[in-house]
Amino acid sequence: xxxxxxxxxxxxxxxxxxxxxxxxxxxxxxxxxxxxxxxxxxxxxxxxxxxxxxxxxxxxxxxxxxxxxxxxxxxxxxxxxxxxxxxxxxxxxxxxxxxxxxxxxxxxxxxxxxxxxxxxxxxxxxxxxxxxxxxxxxxxx
Numbered sequence: 001x002x003x004x005x006x007x008x009x010x011x012x013x014x015x016x017x018x019x020x021x022x023x024x025x026x027x028x029x030x031x032x033x034x035x036x037x038x039x040x041x042x043x044x045x046x047x048x049x050x051x052x053x054x055x056x057x058x059x060x061x062x063x064x065x066x067x068x069x070x071x072x073x074x075x076x077x078x079x080x081x082x083x084x085x086x087x088x089x090x091x092x093x094x095x096x097x098x099x100x101x102x103x104x105x106x107x108x109x110x111x112x113x114x115x116x117x118x119x120x121x122x123x124x125x126x127x128x129x130x131x132x133x134x135x136x137x138x139x140x141x
Contacts, residue, residue, distance in 0.1 A: 004088035004117040012138040013089045013116075019069045019079040021048040024059070031056050035107035035125045038100060047080075051130055058102055061122075086138060088117040091128070098123045 004010040023046045030039045031046055031054045038056050040046065045062040048054050057065070065083055072078025092113050097106045100123065109115060109125035114135075116124045126134075 003120065004090055004115070007088075007090055010088045010090045010117075012086050013135045014084060014086050014138055015082040015135055017081040017084070018050060018134055019081050020050070021078075022046070022062075022066070022080045023048075023077045024075070025056075033107065034127060035109060035113075036097075036105065038105045038107065039103045041102060045080075049130065050133055053127075053130060055124070056101060085118075089131070089135065089137075090115050092125075096125075098125060100124060 025040050025042050025044050025046055027042050028040065030037050033055050034053050040056040041058070043059045045057045045059060045066070046054060047057065065085060066080040067083055068074040068076075069079045069081050072080065092109050092115055093111055095108065095110045096115070097108045098115070099105065100107055107125050112128045114126050114128060114131045116126060118124065
């Protein structure tokens with residue numbers, strides 16, 4: 001996959017600070033996300049979003065990118081919100097697959113879904129309906 005940094009169709013977007021439910025895995029396993037099965041290690045964060053969709057984030061990346069909200073103690077099961085961070089996004093015009101997580105599991109997107117680039121080699125896919133509810137477009141890249 002080419003970097004979205006060089007793609008004229010890429011947009012700068014920011015995730016809204018919408019609280020999501022987070023649990024921390026006690027043992028290794030897999031989550032059946034909308035886009036495919038993604039494995040996780042013990043200690044990784046398992047997030048449940050506004051449409052009950054689930055995804056995982058490696059513990060070190062989670063700690064850098066999320067903050068506890070409400071009465072949640074950081075590092076404990078509870079509600080968390082994404083810290084303000086601009087990422088690149090591009091709406092897909094065809095089906096693709098990308099590799100995510102520590103085990104580089106494949107996830108799949110179809111035309112209309114969004115490819116997100118959090119950093120070099122750090123990507124994800126999100127359905128259009130969920131993207132529209134959770135991200136704001138900042139401007140064209």
